Amino acid sequence: MSILKRVLVAGLLSAALHAGAAQADESTDAGRHLFERRCQTCHGGTGRADTAMGPSLARLYGRKAGSGDSGVHSRAAIESDTVWTRSSLRRYLSEPGREMPGTLMAVRVREPKELDDLLNFLETLP
Ligand code: HEC
Structure with missing residues:
Protein backbone atom coordinates (compact mmCIF):
# COMPACT_ATOMS: atom_id res chain seq x y z
CA MET A 1 0.00 0.00 0.00
CA SER A 2 1.31 3.44 -0.82
CA ILE A 3 1.88 5.94 1.96
CA LEU A 4 -0.99 8.04 0.62
CA LYS A 5 -3.38 5.07 0.74
CA ARG A 6 -2.29 4.22 4.27
CA VAL A 7 -2.94 7.78 5.41
CA LEU A 8 -6.33 7.73 3.74
CA VAL A 9 -7.30 4.40 5.33
CA ALA A 10 -6.14 5.57 8.77
CA GLY A 11 -8.16 8.77 8.34
CA LEU A 12 -11.31 6.89 7.34
CA LEU A 13 -10.94 4.45 10.23
CA SER A 14 -10.55 7.19 12.77
CA ALA A 15 -13.53 9.10 11.33
CA ALA A 16 -15.65 5.93 11.60
CA LEU A 17 -14.56 5.39 15.22
CA HIS A 18 -15.39 8.96 16.14
CA ALA A 19 -18.81 8.67 14.51
CA GLY A 20 -19.49 5.52 16.58
CA ALA A 21 -18.50 7.25 19.81
CA ALA A 22 -20.63 10.30 18.98
CA GLN A 23 -23.61 8.06 18.30
CA ALA A 24 -23.18 6.32 21.66
CA ASP A 25 -23.02 9.70 23.43
CA GLU A 26 -26.16 10.85 21.66
CA SER A 27 -28.00 7.72 22.69
CA THR A 28 -26.89 8.03 26.31
CA ASP A 29 -28.02 11.67 26.34
CA ALA A 30 -31.40 10.75 24.89
CA GLY A 31 -31.65 8.01 27.52
CA ARG A 32 -30.85 10.50 30.28
CA HIS A 33 -33.61 12.85 29.10
CA LEU A 34 -36.08 10.01 28.95
CA PHE A 35 -35.04 8.90 32.43
CA GLU A 36 -35.49 12.43 33.81
CA ARG A 37 -38.97 12.65 32.32
CA ARG A 38 -40.31 9.18 33.00
CA CYS A 39 -38.34 7.45 35.76
CA GLN A 40 -36.66 9.97 38.04
CA THR A 41 -39.76 10.83 40.12
CA CYS A 42 -39.71 7.36 41.61
CA GLU A 79 -38.89 -14.22 44.69
CA SER A 80 -38.08 -14.03 40.98
CA ASP A 81 -34.94 -15.54 39.49
CA THR A 82 -34.39 -12.52 37.26
CA VAL A 83 -30.89 -11.10 37.05
CA TRP A 84 -30.70 -7.71 35.32
CA THR A 85 -28.97 -7.87 31.97
CA ARG A 86 -29.63 -5.94 28.81
CA SER A 87 -32.03 -8.60 27.59
CA SER A 88 -33.93 -9.16 30.85
CA LEU A 89 -34.27 -5.38 31.25
CA ARG A 90 -35.50 -5.05 27.67
CA ARG A 91 -38.25 -7.60 28.34
CA TYR A 92 -39.17 -6.21 31.77
CA LEU A 93 -39.28 -2.56 30.75
CA SER A 94 -41.36 -3.21 27.65
CA GLU A 95 -44.07 -4.96 29.70
CA PRO A 96 -43.27 -5.28 33.44
CA GLY A 97 -46.52 -6.97 34.47
CA ARG A 98 -46.21 -9.66 31.82
CA GLU A 99 -42.55 -10.34 32.54
CA MET A 100 -42.98 -10.35 36.31
CA PRO A 101 -46.62 -10.78 37.33
CA GLY A 102 -47.25 -8.88 40.56
CA THR A 103 -44.42 -6.36 40.13
CA LEU A 104 -45.06 -2.83 41.41
CA MET A 105 -43.43 -1.29 38.32
CA ALA A 106 -46.17 0.04 36.07
CA VAL A 107 -44.19 2.15 33.61
CA ARG A 108 -43.73 0.64 30.14
CA VAL A 109 -41.27 1.66 27.47
CA ARG A 110 -42.55 0.34 24.17
CA GLU A 111 -40.42 2.15 21.59
CA PRO A 112 -37.30 0.01 20.76
CA LYS A 113 -35.10 3.07 20.14
CA GLU A 114 -36.16 4.58 23.48
CA LEU A 115 -35.41 1.28 25.20
CA ASP A 116 -31.92 1.20 23.67
CA ASP A 117 -31.26 4.77 24.78
CA LEU A 118 -32.46 4.04 28.30
CA LEU A 119 -30.40 0.86 28.58
CA ASN A 120 -27.33 2.74 27.37
CA PHE A 121 -27.94 5.44 29.97
CA LEU A 122 -28.57 2.96 32.80
CA GLU A 123 -25.25 1.30 31.95
CA THR A 124 -23.43 4.56 32.69
CA LEU A 125 -24.80 4.88 36.23
CA PRO A 126 -21.98 4.37 38.74
C1 HEC B 1 -44.48 5.43 39.73
C2 HEC B 1 -43.14 5.12 40.18
C3 HEC B 1 -42.17 4.53 39.18
C4 HEC B 1 -41.79 5.04 37.97
C5 HEC B 1 -42.26 6.34 37.31
C6 HEC B 1 -40.81 4.13 37.42
N1 HEC B 1 -40.59 3.10 38.29
FE1 HEC B 1 -39.29 1.54 38.04
N2 HEC B 1 -39.91 0.75 39.79
C7 HEC B 1 -40.84 1.30 40.65
C8 HEC B 1 -41.05 0.41 41.79
C9 HEC B 1 -42.00 0.63 42.96
C10 HEC B 1 -40.20 -0.70 41.57
C11 HEC B 1 -40.07 -1.98 42.43
C12 HEC B 1 -40.84 -3.06 41.66
C13 HEC B 1 -40.95 -4.37 42.36
O1 HEC B 1 -40.20 -4.66 43.30
O2 HEC B 1 -41.83 -5.13 41.93
C14 HEC B 1 -39.49 -0.45 40.32
C15 HEC B 1 -38.56 -1.31 39.77
C16 HEC B 1 -37.79 -1.04 38.67
C17 HEC B 1 -36.70 -1.87 38.20
C18 HEC B 1 -36.20 -3.14 38.87
C19 HEC B 1 -35.27 -2.72 40.01
C20 HEC B 1 -34.73 -3.83 40.88
O3 HEC B 1 -33.80 -3.55 41.66
O4 HEC B 1 -35.20 -4.97 40.80
C21 HEC B 1 -36.21 -1.26 37.08
C22 HEC B 1 -35.05 -1.74 36.23
C23 HEC B 1 -36.99 -0.07 36.86
N3 HEC B 1 -37.94 0.04 37.84
C24 HEC B 1 -36.78 0.82 35.82
C25 HEC B 1 -37.57 1.94 35.58
C26 HEC B 1 -37.39 2.80 34.45
C27 HEC B 1 -36.30 2.65 33.40
C28 HEC B 1 -38.36 3.76 34.53
C29 HEC B 1 -38.65 4.87 33.55
C30 HEC B 1 -38.92 4.47 32.18
C31 HEC B 1 -39.14 3.50 35.73
N4 HEC B 1 -38.62 2.39 36.34
C32 HEC B 1 -40.19 4.29 36.19
C33 HEC B 1 -41.47 2.51 40.51
C34 HEC B 1 -41.40 3.31 39.39
Missing part, protein backbone atom coordinates in the same frame (compact mmCIF):
# COMPACT_ATOMS: atom_id res chain seq x y z
CA HIS A 43 -36.14 6.20 41.07
CA GLY A 44 -34.34 9.43 41.98
CA GLY A 45 -31.81 11.59 40.14
CA THR A 46 -29.05 9.66 38.33
CA GLY A 47 -30.79 6.48 39.41
CA ARG A 48 -30.13 6.94 43.12
CA ALA A 49 -33.51 6.92 44.76
CA ASP A 50 -34.17 9.99 46.85
CA THR A 51 -37.82 9.04 47.23
CA ALA A 52 -39.03 6.08 49.23
CA MET A 53 -40.63 4.60 46.15
CA GLY A 54 -38.50 3.10 43.37
CA PRO A 55 -35.28 1.23 44.15
CA SER A 56 -32.02 2.85 43.13
CA LEU A 57 -31.03 1.87 39.59
CA ALA A 58 -27.33 2.50 40.15
CA ARG A 59 -25.17 -0.60 39.53
CA LEU A 60 -28.24 -2.38 38.14
CA TYR A 61 -26.54 -4.64 35.60
CA GLY A 62 -25.69 -8.04 37.06
CA ARG A 63 -27.85 -7.47 40.14
CA LYS A 64 -30.70 -9.80 41.05
CA ALA A 65 -34.19 -8.26 40.81
CA GLY A 66 -35.52 -6.96 44.11
CA SER A 67 -32.13 -7.12 45.84
CA GLY A 68 -31.24 -3.40 45.94
CA ASP A 69 -30.94 -1.83 49.39
CA SER A 70 -33.28 1.11 48.72
CA GLY A 71 -36.87 1.69 47.67
CA VAL A 72 -39.69 -0.81 47.87
CA HIS A 73 -39.53 -4.33 46.43
CA SER A 74 -42.50 -6.55 45.73
CA ARG A 75 -42.60 -10.17 46.71
CA ALA A 76 -42.77 -10.90 42.97
CA ALA A 77 -39.38 -9.23 42.43
CA ILE A 78 -37.74 -10.71 45.53
Whole structure:
Protein backbone atom coordinates (compact mmCIF):
# COMPACT_ATOMS: atom_id res chain seq x y z
CA MET A 1 0.00 0.00 0.00
CA SER A 2 1.31 3.44 -0.82
CA ILE A 3 1.88 5.94 1.96
CA LEU A 4 -0.99 8.04 0.62
CA LYS A 5 -3.38 5.07 0.74
CA ARG A 6 -2.29 4.22 4.27
CA VAL A 7 -2.94 7.78 5.41
CA LEU A 8 -6.33 7.73 3.74
CA VAL A 9 -7.30 4.40 5.33
CA ALA A 10 -6.14 5.57 8.77
CA GLY A 11 -8.16 8.77 8.34
CA LEU A 12 -11.31 6.89 7.34
CA LEU A 13 -10.94 4.45 10.23
CA SER A 14 -10.55 7.19 12.77
CA ALA A 15 -13.53 9.10 11.33
CA ALA A 16 -15.65 5.93 11.60
CA LEU A 17 -14.56 5.39 15.22
CA HIS A 18 -15.39 8.96 16.14
CA ALA A 19 -18.81 8.67 14.51
CA GLY A 20 -19.49 5.52 16.58
CA ALA A 21 -18.50 7.25 19.81
CA ALA A 22 -20.63 10.30 18.98
CA GLN A 23 -23.61 8.06 18.30
CA ALA A 24 -23.18 6.32 21.66
CA ASP A 25 -23.02 9.70 23.43
CA GLU A 26 -26.16 10.85 21.66
CA SER A 27 -28.00 7.72 22.69
CA THR A 28 -26.89 8.03 26.31
CA ASP A 29 -28.02 11.67 26.34
CA ALA A 30 -31.40 10.75 24.89
CA GLY A 31 -31.65 8.01 27.52
CA ARG A 32 -30.85 10.50 30.28
CA HIS A 33 -33.61 12.85 29.10
CA LEU A 34 -36.08 10.01 28.95
CA PHE A 35 -35.04 8.90 32.43
CA GLU A 36 -35.49 12.43 33.81
CA ARG A 37 -38.97 12.65 32.32
CA ARG A 38 -40.31 9.18 33.00
CA CYS A 39 -38.34 7.45 35.76
CA GLN A 40 -36.66 9.97 38.04
CA THR A 41 -39.76 10.83 40.12
CA CYS A 42 -39.71 7.36 41.61
CA HIS A 43 -36.14 6.20 41.07
CA GLY A 44 -34.34 9.43 41.98
CA GLY A 45 -31.81 11.59 40.14
CA THR A 46 -29.05 9.66 38.33
CA GLY A 47 -30.79 6.48 39.41
CA ARG A 48 -30.13 6.94 43.12
CA ALA A 49 -33.51 6.92 44.76
CA ASP A 50 -34.17 9.99 46.85
CA THR A 51 -37.82 9.04 47.23
CA ALA A 52 -39.03 6.08 49.23
CA MET A 53 -40.63 4.60 46.15
CA GLY A 54 -38.50 3.10 43.37
CA PRO A 55 -35.28 1.23 44.15
CA SER A 56 -32.02 2.85 43.13
CA LEU A 57 -31.03 1.87 39.59
CA ALA A 58 -27.33 2.50 40.15
CA ARG A 59 -25.17 -0.60 39.53
CA LEU A 60 -28.24 -2.38 38.14
CA TYR A 61 -26.54 -4.64 35.60
CA GLY A 62 -25.69 -8.04 37.06
CA ARG A 63 -27.85 -7.47 40.14
CA LYS A 64 -30.70 -9.80 41.05
CA ALA A 65 -34.19 -8.26 40.81
CA GLY A 66 -35.52 -6.96 44.11
CA SER A 67 -32.13 -7.12 45.84
CA GLY A 68 -31.24 -3.40 45.94
CA ASP A 69 -30.94 -1.83 49.39
CA SER A 70 -33.28 1.11 48.72
CA GLY A 71 -36.87 1.69 47.67
CA VAL A 72 -39.69 -0.81 47.87
CA HIS A 73 -39.53 -4.33 46.43
CA SER A 74 -42.50 -6.55 45.73
CA ARG A 75 -42.60 -10.17 46.71
CA ALA A 76 -42.77 -10.90 42.97
CA ALA A 77 -39.38 -9.23 42.43
CA ILE A 78 -37.74 -10.71 45.53
CA GLU A 79 -38.89 -14.22 44.69
CA SER A 80 -38.08 -14.03 40.98
CA ASP A 81 -34.94 -15.54 39.49
CA THR A 82 -34.39 -12.52 37.26
CA VAL A 83 -30.89 -11.10 37.05
CA TRP A 84 -30.70 -7.71 35.32
CA THR A 85 -28.97 -7.87 31.97
CA ARG A 86 -29.63 -5.94 28.81
CA SER A 87 -32.03 -8.60 27.59
CA SER A 88 -33.93 -9.16 30.85
CA LEU A 89 -34.27 -5.38 31.25
CA ARG A 90 -35.50 -5.05 27.67
CA ARG A 91 -38.25 -7.60 28.34
CA TYR A 92 -39.17 -6.21 31.77
CA LEU A 93 -39.28 -2.56 30.75
CA SER A 94 -41.36 -3.21 27.65
CA GLU A 95 -44.07 -4.96 29.70
CA PRO A 96 -43.27 -5.28 33.44
CA GLY A 97 -46.52 -6.97 34.47
CA ARG A 98 -46.21 -9.66 31.82
CA GLU A 99 -42.55 -10.34 32.54
CA MET A 100 -42.98 -10.35 36.31
CA PRO A 101 -46.62 -10.78 37.33
CA GLY A 102 -47.25 -8.88 40.56
CA THR A 103 -44.42 -6.36 40.13
CA LEU A 104 -45.06 -2.83 41.41
CA MET A 105 -43.43 -1.29 38.32
CA ALA A 106 -46.17 0.04 36.07
CA VAL A 107 -44.19 2.15 33.61
CA ARG A 108 -43.73 0.64 30.14
CA VAL A 109 -41.27 1.66 27.47
CA ARG A 110 -42.55 0.34 24.17
CA GLU A 111 -40.42 2.15 21.59
CA PRO A 112 -37.30 0.01 20.76
CA LYS A 113 -35.10 3.07 20.14
CA GLU A 114 -36.16 4.58 23.48
CA LEU A 115 -35.41 1.28 25.20
CA ASP A 116 -31.92 1.20 23.67
CA ASP A 117 -31.26 4.77 24.78
CA LEU A 118 -32.46 4.04 28.30
CA LEU A 119 -30.40 0.86 28.58
CA ASN A 120 -27.33 2.74 27.37
CA PHE A 121 -27.94 5.44 29.97
CA LEU A 122 -28.57 2.96 32.80
CA GLU A 123 -25.25 1.30 31.95
CA THR A 124 -23.43 4.56 32.69
CA LEU A 125 -24.80 4.88 36.23
CA PRO A 126 -21.98 4.37 38.74
C1 HEC B 1 -44.48 5.43 39.73
C2 HEC B 1 -43.14 5.12 40.18
C3 HEC B 1 -42.17 4.53 39.18
C4 HEC B 1 -41.79 5.04 37.97
C5 HEC B 1 -42.26 6.34 37.31
C6 HEC B 1 -40.81 4.13 37.42
N1 HEC B 1 -40.59 3.10 38.29
FE1 HEC B 1 -39.29 1.54 38.04
N2 HEC B 1 -39.91 0.75 39.79
C7 HEC B 1 -40.84 1.30 40.65
C8 HEC B 1 -41.05 0.41 41.79
C9 HEC B 1 -42.00 0.63 42.96
C10 HEC B 1 -40.20 -0.70 41.57
C11 HEC B 1 -40.07 -1.98 42.43
C12 HEC B 1 -40.84 -3.06 41.66
C13 HEC B 1 -40.95 -4.37 42.36
O1 HEC B 1 -40.20 -4.66 43.30
O2 HEC B 1 -41.83 -5.13 41.93
C14 HEC B 1 -39.49 -0.45 40.32
C15 HEC B 1 -38.56 -1.31 39.77
C16 HEC B 1 -37.79 -1.04 38.67
C17 HEC B 1 -36.70 -1.87 38.20
C18 HEC B 1 -36.20 -3.14 38.87
C19 HEC B 1 -35.27 -2.72 40.01
C20 HEC B 1 -34.73 -3.83 40.88
O3 HEC B 1 -33.80 -3.55 41.66
O4 HEC B 1 -35.20 -4.97 40.80
C21 HEC B 1 -36.21 -1.26 37.08
C22 HEC B 1 -35.05 -1.74 36.23
C23 HEC B 1 -36.99 -0.07 36.86
N3 HEC B 1 -37.94 0.04 37.84
C24 HEC B 1 -36.78 0.82 35.82
C25 HEC B 1 -37.57 1.94 35.58
C26 HEC B 1 -37.39 2.80 34.45
C27 HEC B 1 -36.30 2.65 33.40
C28 HEC B 1 -38.36 3.76 34.53
C29 HEC B 1 -38.65 4.87 33.55
C30 HEC B 1 -38.92 4.47 32.18
C31 HEC B 1 -39.14 3.50 35.73
N4 HEC B 1 -38.62 2.39 36.34
C32 HEC B 1 -40.19 4.29 36.19
C33 HEC B 1 -41.47 2.51 40.51
C34 HEC B 1 -41.40 3.31 39.39
